[in-house]
Amino acid sequence: MQDLHRWNLSATEAIALQRELAQRIILEDHIGEVRSVAGVDMAIHEEHDMAQAAIVLLSYPELEIIERHIYEEPIPMPYVPGLLSFREAPSVIGAFKRLRQKPDLIMVDGQGIAHPRRIGIASHLGLWLGIPTIGCAKSLLVGHYDQDALGEEAGSWVPLIYKQETIGAVVRTRTHVKPMFISPGHLISLETSIRYVLACSKGYRLPETTRQADKLSKDKTWIEPETPGDTEQPTLWS
DNA sequence: GCGACAG
């Protein structure tokens, strides 16, 4: 894995970079047999000004935990709508580097291409890591949808439209519960994204991947096992 | 200019 760019950019620079990177996003399925799916998320521990990113690797389709890791660092920049990846991606990548096996697919807490410049954090991470990603957000950033056409049963969904284009889907992952906002990140189509999100949903609103990562990112008792040399260790698959 | 706005 080679660094695409630096992260400490001004808002203006970051937006210009997003416009460049957005052109490289691939929305066709470049995905082989899926035997593992990872979920990533981040929590802020205000008391120590620390960001705690978490990654959980699950087997697929069993969805049993294979690996769990966290990575902490001082909170970088503030939250700016549309620039979330510049705040969260660096720590998520830190956690990702602690994996011993490479995931076949990654589920990200946030938007994929359902973004003003078509490059939410899921797409950005997909480009950086070169792995298929799906954006799995709990709320809307941009776009609109037909609320009445969305069924109440788990599995129903309607397209998410933005500027006359389908950029994602509003998906009911659990009956009678607020839907999730799904969009492809990179190296995957919308149809396939919806399929995997539903296949990973186990009776909760959040897919098991995101749910486990969310839980771990908030865990204050978790002690990450020592990795000799730590951060920049080359691994078998990088 | 005004409102909207992932986490």
Add this chain to the structure above:
DNA sequence: ATCTTGTCGC
């Protein structure tokens, strides 16, 4: 994201 207990509904 985070602050926070009980509570209404499937």
